[in-house]
Amino acid sequence: MNPGVRLAGGQDMPAIAALLTACGLETPSPAQTARRFWLHADEHGELTACLGCEAGHRAALLRSLAVRVDCRGRGLARGLIETALAALSSEGVERALCFSTDAGTFWQSVGFVEVPVGDVVAALPDAPQVRDYAARGMLPEEVAYCRGLATTALDEARGQRLVRDFIARHALTAPPEARLLDLISEVGELAKTSLKATAYGRTSFVPDDAWRDEIGDVYFSLLALASASGVDLDHVLGATLLKYRSRHARSGEIGSTQIRGDDHD
Ligand SMILES: CC(C)(COP(=O)(O)OP(=O)(O)OC[C@H]1O[C@@H](n2cnc3c(N)ncnc32)[C@H](O)[C@@H]1OP(=O)(O)O)[C@@H](O)C(=O)NCCC(=O)NCCS
Numbered sequence: 001m002n003p004g005v006r007l008a009g010g011q012d013m014p015a016i017a018a019l020l021t022a023c024g025l026e027t028p029s030p031a032q033t034a035r036r037f038w039l040h041a042d043e044h045g046e047l048t049a050c051l052g053c054e055a056g057h058r059a060a061l062l063r064s065l066a067v068r069v070d071c072r073g074r075g076l077a078r079g080l081i082e083t084a085l086a087a088l089s090s091e092g093v094e095r096a097l098c099f100s101t102d103a104g105t106f107w108q109s110v111g112f113v114e115v116p117v118g119d120v121v122a123a124l125p126d127a128p129q130v131r132d133y134a135a136r137g138m139l140p141e142e143v144a145y146c147r148g149l150a151t152t153a154l155d156e157a158r159g160q161r162l163v164r165d166f167i168a169r170h171a172l173t174a175p176p177e178a179r180l181l182d183l184i185s186e187v188g189e190l191a192k193t194s195l196k197a198t199a200y201g202r203t204s205f206v207p208d209d210a211w212r213d214e215i216g217d218v219y220f221s222l223l224a225l226a227s228a229s230g231v232d233l234d235h236v237l238g239a240t241l242l243k244y245r246s247r248h249a250r251s252g253e254i255g256s257t258q259i260r261g262d263d264h265d
Helices: 012-021 078-089 104-109 117-123 127-137 160-170 176-197 209-228 233-251
Strands: 005-007 036-041 047-057 059-067 095-099 112-115 144-148
Touching: 005 047, 005 078, 012 036, 012 047, 012 059, 036 078, 036 112, 047 078, 059 078, 059 127, 078 095, 095 117, 104 117, 104 144, 104 233, 112 117, 112 233, 117 127, 117 144, 209 233
Parallel strands: 059 095
Antiparallel strands: 005 036, 036 047, 047 059, 095 144, 112 144
């Protein structure tokens, strides 16, 4: 366990509640509070950081993460999370999940990726925070994040790993620029399928087997392009969703109104 980090006991709960309030987080009622807390205390025994957890069999929900204002930026939150995840992993938990509407970039910087809120509800239907948010009608506005516990680093997307292994096994390695042309040509084939399926726009479009085949080819090509250029698709997708979410909050639209060099649609 990291120095200064320990599991909380009942006597710590008032200090934890005070820290959560000071950090602008809700202090849940005892019935709805996290079942377990890790905390960090300074050399005087004063609470500096806390992290709550509601663990199920194979998934755990992290919540109530707070670091005292004067102690931020020193890795305390990361240390608490790594301590909690190591303990949960040794208990057989496979995934850590959390809700966060405001601190998504933080969770991403410690290896979490955005997942549908429904994943959390399905994995931990009886977790106090899930029940509480459901009862208060908050789930539709929530954003959920997940980190697999098999590795400490961000997991490469599964599909991307499958494609990378396939390409290596069959000696199909190609540079990114060739992979880009391959992707464009697959998108062209997809377009051709749609033209044929609609008799060049004369009938309405119904996805058929040819369409599904071609979408699979496009997806393969995109995964191959991402691998060839060293991009983790889950990671960049998370960043894109955050960008769109903040644009939508700002302007009600997700498209950029002004195209800048670093801010294309
Ligand atoms: C978010 C919070 C817990 C971070 O605590 P911290 O101890 O300062 O975080 P750490 O020092 O461990 O930082 C870990 C990483 O997260 C990044 N990070 C820290 N705060 C961040 C923020 N607000 N936004 C984005 N990234 C952040 C750090 O740069 C660091 O990344 P790096 O190691 O790659 O440089 C703290 O700011 C806090 O208590 N905020 C108020 C309560 C809150 O929002 N809790 C989360 C509820 S979901």
